[in-house]
Amino acid sequence: MTKAHIITYGCQMNEYDSHLVESQLVSLGLDMVDNVDAADFVLVNTCAVRGKPVDKVRTVLGDLRKQKHSRGLVVGMMGCLAQLEEGQQIARKFEVDVLLGTGSLLDIGEALSSNGRFWNLAFKDEIHDHIPPPPQGKLQAHLTIMRGCDHHCTYCIVPTTRGPQVSRTPESILRELHMQLEAGVQEVTLLGQNVNAYGIDQGRRVPGIPSFAELLRLVGDTGVKRIKFTTSHPMNFTEDVVLAMRDTPAVCDFIHLPVQSGSSRVLRRMAREYSRETYLGHVETIKKHLPNAVLSTDIIVGFPGETEADFQETLSLYDEVGYDSAFMFIYSARPGTPSYRHFEDLPREVKTERLQRLIEKQKEWSARKNAAYVGRHVEVLLRGDAYDANFLEGHTRGNHPIVVPKAVGATGAGIYTARIEHATPHTMYGKLLGLDGQVLPELPRFNPEAAALSAPLPML
Ligand code: SAH
Ligand code: SF4
Ligand code: F3S
Numbered sequence: 001m002t003k004a005h006i007i008t009y010g011c012q013m014n015e016y017d018s019h020l021v022e023s024q025l026v027s028l029g030l031d032m033v034d035n036v037d038a039a040d041f042v043l044v045n046t047c048a049v050r051g052k053p054v055d056k057v058r059t060v061l062g063d064l065r066k067q068k069h070s071r072g073l074v075v076g077m078m079g080c081l082a083q084l085e086e087g088q089q090i091a092r093k094f095e096v097d098v099l100l101g102t103g104s105l106l107d108i109g110e111a112l113s114s115n116g117r118f119w120n121l122a123f124k125d126e127i128h129d130h131i132p133p134p135p136q137g138k139l140q141a142h143l144t145i146m147r148g149c150d151h152h153c154t155y156c157i158v159p160t161t162r163g164p165q166v167s168r169t170p171e172s173i174l175r176e177l178h179m180q181l182e183a184g185v186q187e188v189t190l191l192g193q194n195v196n197a198y199g200i201d202q203g204r205r206v207p208g209i210p211s212f213a214e215l216l217r218l219v220g221d222t223g224v225k226r227i228k229f230t231t232s233h234p235m236n237f238t239e240d241v242v243l244a245m246r247d248t249p250a251v252c253d254f255i256h257l258p259v260q261s262g263s264s265r266v267l268r269r270m271a272r273e274y275s276r277e278t279y280l281g282h283v284e285t286i287k288k289h290l291p292n293a294v295l296s297t298d299i300i301v302g303f304p305g306e307t308e309a310d311f312q313e314t315l316s317l318y319d320e321v322g323y324d325s326a327f328m329f330i331y332s333a334r335p336g337t338p339s340y341r342h343f344e345d346l347p348r349e350v351k352t353e354r355l356q357r358l359i360e361k362q363k364e365w366s367a368r369k370n371a372a373y374v375g376r377h378v379e380v381l382l383r384g385d386a387y388d389a390n391f392l393e394g395h396t397r398g399n400h401p402i403v404v405p406k407a408v409g410a411t412g413a414g415i416y417t418a419r420i421e422h423a424t425p426h427t428m429y430g431k432l433l434g435l436d437g438q439v440l441p442e443l444p445r446f447n448p449e450a451a452a453l454s455a456p457l458p459m460l
Pocket of ligand 3: 149150151152153156157158159193194233
């Protein structure tokens with residue numbers, strides 16, 4: 001095998017893991033190619049959190065099996081679904097050659113040299129100290145600070161797929177960050193299922209590991225320009241994290257704090273370990289210290305037994321908090337979770353109708369929140385060309401997607417200041433400003449189609 005391609009589903013943790021495995025493949029001498037057809041080894045990094053990502057994996061493995069038979073493609077599967085019996089059944093059905101669980105990613109070399117079927121699901125400790133090389137030519141990087149999850153939310157498969165929480169040492173985290181900074185990274189996102197439980201693994205404070213608030217300060221001291229983190233759990237919420245955010249200029253005023261439901265009764269059945277009132281108390285603490293904080297959340301609609309009155313409480317909580325954005329999910333019964341075993345699913349129509357109403361609410365709030373930025377100056381990190389190459393795209397410190405026209409002196413990736421001209425519920429549109437606060441002259445736009453039409457005809 002010489003050419004490899006990785007297909008990634010799921011969250012940022014999976015993106016980080018794909019990068020980790022990719023760097024192993026490169027060090028083994030394989031070339032990474034950007035599509036399946038050019039590859040002789042394809043690895044699918046899977047997600048199991050809801051039914052939909054599992055269905056996607058089935059479809060893609062079905063296609064890959066055809067290529068396995070037609071041209072000898074070698075097929076691998078890794079990640080959360082691979083760790084589950086459900087995933088292993090799928091892997092058997094689609095004749096997967098290499099299967100790596102969430103804790104055995106470093107065995108990829110052994111897998112490739114085994115020349116036959118290689119399946120490994122063991123959780124190996126060395127993954128916690130492993131430092132993948134930094135991403136090349138990118139301003140943004142992910143950095144996993146912990147693996148696993150110690151909570152037992154009744155709907156969630158993640159504790160099964162990723163095991164109990166293990167925090168990485170601050171030395172290992174900072175060493176990785178320094179390598180990222182040397183490679184030109186300006187924004188780091190610290191990743192974990194519950195980053196604010198960092199340093200407290202399986203209920204015990206780990207000697208030698210600081211609290212998450214202290215870690216934020218240490219990361220701030222490295223000189224990185226922007227720090228983001230996800231996800232925080234309301235049950236592990238402490239005021240000292242908000243204070244560390246306030247005192248550390250590099251930390252963006254952006255908090256993703258999944259509430260899941262606005263009804264304390266549903267929260268109890270979800271085993272989330274906080275009530276509506278406790279959650280609202282946390283939001284008050286955030287707003288007290290960070291009046292400009294941008295807040296986002298995850299919400300599950302149609303959890304088993306959720307009544308219309310429960311759902312109304314979710315809608316009213318949304319109004320009380322005034323979220324800038326939200327990820328909204330229909331409850332998906334996952335085999336192996338307590339809610340799958342003990343509760344009966346609500347009818348599909350009830351769930352989709354509630355989701356529609358919640359989406360309306362989210363759009364209203366996002367429109368209102370984003371409109372308030374029009375006319376304001378914001379710092380933007382631009383990644384590079386937008387879909388239309390006359391424009392650049394990126395994110396604000398509050399994680400709002402932003403699009404700006406290219407301007408003199410600002411034609412590629414970098415951190416700039418922009419003035420917001422227009423905002424939709426999802427995206428902001430701005431103009432780039434120079435150091436003097438004046439709008440930079442825009443580059444003349446070219447229209448690729450018109451350019452093609454007016455191009456001289458090739459000589460025949
Ligand atoms: N550890 C994080 C995120 C875990 S997964 C936290 O607890 O906040 C990301 C999101 O997927 C969850 O926040 C939840 O909203 C959603 N999710 C998890 N299991 C789900 C299920 N069975 N059905 C629908 N959504 C689910
Ligand atoms: Fe990420 Fe959870 Fe999906 Fe695993 S199951 S990839 S942790 S969202
Ligand atoms: Fe899942 Fe809850 Fe952990 S949503 S990842 S069990 S915090």
